[in-house]
Amino acid sequence: MAAYLCHDAPDLLTFEAGVTDSRPGAVVLDRSAFYPGGGGQPPDQGRFVWQGGAVEVTSLEQQGGRLWHLLAEPLELSGTVEAQIDPDFRFLMQQLHTGLHIVNALAFQAFDGALVTGANISGDGTARIDLDLPGADNQRLRDMEPAMNDVIDQDLAIKTFALPLAEAARERGTLRSKAVTPPPQPDGSVRIVEIAGLDRQACGGTHLTSTGESRHLRILKVENKGRHNRRVKIGLEEL
Ligand SMILES: [Zn+2]
Structure with a gap:
């Protein structure tokens, strides 16, 4: 988990930057507040x-420690650009990522320490999370929907901070992913996302600053994925 400008400046959605490298349809900037993807x-x-x-920026790609911004057209840019991050897409991702933390926090409590084996957020307003829950009753997961929306209605503050990796590893559930321990930042710390009074876990994603900013969530589907995993699919309630 590297240090990203989007972590230090989560509200920075428009910024000037210099092009330091380019090839047709791709650009490296001297600074970027784009979330590069991950987790x-x-x-x-x-x-x-x-x-x-x-030109539209359609995606990003990390290569050899550098962040390439992929363009919708095979242009070769130089000089200075004004970069504009799509605020609606960012906000959608913030709501869904925070929504997944709410789901996995409630599951962690209800099922005595369920770990995460995978997660995926989609631009269509849905997201899914795989939880290591052998033998779990799927109906109990489906029944979490009111509790999820209760967390949203409580408008709990969300903050991020750095914690030394060793300390995070000692605290039960802070490293929530079964598959991967997030690589520490250069100073040996991991980034923690905390929902006040509910949950804290290592994460590099972009989040809301309080749960009340989110639209209500629906549990769209709960299914078995293999013997151990339960896949919970959530979506934002229509306006
Ligand atoms: Zn996360």
């Missing part, structure tokens, strides 16, 4: 604007 959350989308032109 089941897709990269930010947006656009670059410059004098006399504009």
